[in-house]
Amino acid sequence: MIRVLVISLCVLFTYSCKTVQLADLPKQGFLPTEQVVENSYFAKIGEEHIFRANITLFKNELSGLIVIKRIDDQQHRVVLTSDFGNTLFDFSIYSDKYAVNYAMSDINKKFILSILARDFQLFTATRLPVMKKRSLGDEIVYLGKYNKLKNVVVWDNPLARVSRLVYGTPKKAKAVYNYTESEDGKAILSIEHYNFPMRIKLIPLVEE
Amino acid sequence: MKKILSALLFLAMTTGAMAQEKEMNQVEITTFRKEVIAKTKEITSLSTDFIQYKHLSFMSKDIESKGSMLLQIPNKLLWKYSLPFEYSIAFKDNKISINDQGKKNKVDIGNNKKFAKINNLIVGSISGNMFDEKEFKISYFKSGKRSIAKLIPLSKDILQYISQIELYFDEGQSTVSEVKLIEPSADYTRIVFKNRQTNIKLNDSSFSN
Numbered sequence: 001m002i003r004v005l006v007i008s009l010c011v012l013f014t015y016s017c018k019t020v021q022l023a024d025l026p027k028q029g030f031l032p033t034e035q036v037v038e039n040s041y042f043a044k045i046g047e048e049h050i051f052r053a054n055i056t057l058f059k060n061e062l063s064g065l066i067v068i069k070r071i072d073d074q075q076h077r078v079v080l081t082s083d084f085g086n087t088l089f090d091f092s093i094y095s096d097k098y099a100v101n102y103a104m105s106d107i108n109k110k111f112i113l114s115i116l117a118r119d120f121q122l123f124t125a126t127r128l129p130v131m132k133k134r135s136l137g138d139e140i141v142y143l144g145k146y147n148k149l150k151n152v153v154v155w156d157n158p159l160a161r162v163s164r165l166v167y168g169t170p171k172k173a174k175a176v177y178n179y180t181e182s183e184d185g186k187a188i189l190s191i192e193h194y195n196f197p198m199r200i201k202l203i204p205l206v207e208e
Numbered sequence: 209m210k211k212i213l214s215a216l217l218f219l220a221m222t223t224g225a226m227a228q229e230k231e232m233n234q235v236e237i238t239t240f241r242k243e244v245i246a247k248t249k250e251i252t253s254l255s256t257d258f259i260q261y262k263h264l265s266f267m268s269k270d271i272e273s274k275g276s277m278l279l280q281i282p283n284k285l286l287w288k289y290s291l292p293f294e295y296s297i298a299f300k301d302n303k304i305s306i307n308d309q310g311k312k313n314k315v316d317i318g319n320n321k322k323f324a325k326i327n328n329l330i331v332g333s334i335s336g337n338m339f340d341e342k343e344f345k346i347s348y349f350k351s352g353k354r355s356i357a358k359l360i361p362l363s364k365d366i367l368q369y370i371s372q373i374e375l376y377f378d379e380g381q382s383t384v385s386e387v388k389l390i391e392p393s394a395d396y397t398r399i400v401f402k403n404r405q406t407n408i409k410l411n412d413s414s415f416s417n
Binding site: 052054061069102105 | 293
């Protein structure tokens with residue numbers, strides 16, 4: 001299974017330059033602003049998040065647990081384990097770098113680790129500097145840059161929090177990080193790439 | 209006075225730790241191995257409940273999963289998690305079938321040596337018959353009424369995932385009561401078995417997933 005995932009990840013290189021245009025996001029009409037948008041989901045130091053994770057890569061599926069904890073001001077710890085419990089990867093994520101505490105040999109390839117690390121860098125980002133904004137119904141759409149990565153922050157006014165973060169621009173989107181989706185009546189989070197078929201679905205586990 | 213107290217406390221703690229786990233001598237090892245191997249030979253099937261604890265050093269508490277397990281010697285195995293989510297995986301006739309909350313998946317492992325190794329490792333850990341000196345460097349300990357076998361894999365392939373396997377045997381029991389799989393990072397998974405029943409009749413359909 002892991003080997004198939006690795007081969008798939010190699011194939012994705014041929015896709016990786018592709019971007020998509022997002023129909024539901026405005027492309028113009030932004031006003032200049034200079035502010036920092038707070039993304040609260042993984043912001044509380046010491047809070048432990050455990051998710052059931054379903055990873056789909058091309059047509060392959062892998063399930064397990066993803067654990068995310070903000071250790072201190074600078075660092076988030078992100079671990080994926082299989083259902084049997086063994087660790088598949090263990091990252092320390094900082095805004096501008098990452099450290100691999102452990103990676104199973106099959107996925108211990110720099111290009112795989114850097115894709116995953118970049119995903120979790122954006123996904124766990126707590127302070128997002130933005131330069132442009134535009135109101136759109138119940139949402140405010142911001143254009144920003146986080147650690148040199150262009151992104152779009154979508155703020156949900158009624159919920160008063162970030163509902164989605166797009167890696168790229170509205171015209172050239174590469175990936176999306178969703179915080180407020182639901183599926184079969186359950187709240188879920190997700191990471192989805194537009195330039196190759198990879199989706200990570202995260203279902204929060206309610207403590208007993 | 210404080211110094212004396214801390215010295216005494218330290219002494220008590222270290223002697224306590226030493227009393228907890230004591231390495232077996234050669235005679236004890238021979239007897240223990242003979243006993244386990246003889247009892248394991250008698251096992252044809254096994255049914256048990258389990259609690260799995262995943263320990264990550266940075267987490268405030270272990271992540272707990274619960275479920276049940278069925279084993280038919282030599283090669284049928286069903287792991288069924290019921291909490292915190294329903295998930296089961298069956299090894300049968302060289303095929304792995306996964307049932308993830310109703311979503312089914314089948315993988316043909318054919319002659320895949322890695323999967324065969326994993327299967328042997330799981331079946332061996334549960335039944336306790338893992339004393340293969342070609343595969344592991346093994347040391348034996350006693351702790352109260354418990355016997356412990358600590359296995360360090362010799363294969364570099366396995367060492368990348370697991371640095372040590374610990375098998376705990378309760379006195380008078382023919383199967384392991386606890387397995388601890390320690391990873392290279394020192395994080396570990398501990399599986400505690402409860403309500404074990406051996407040599408019960410299991411139908412082929414019990415392993416359908």
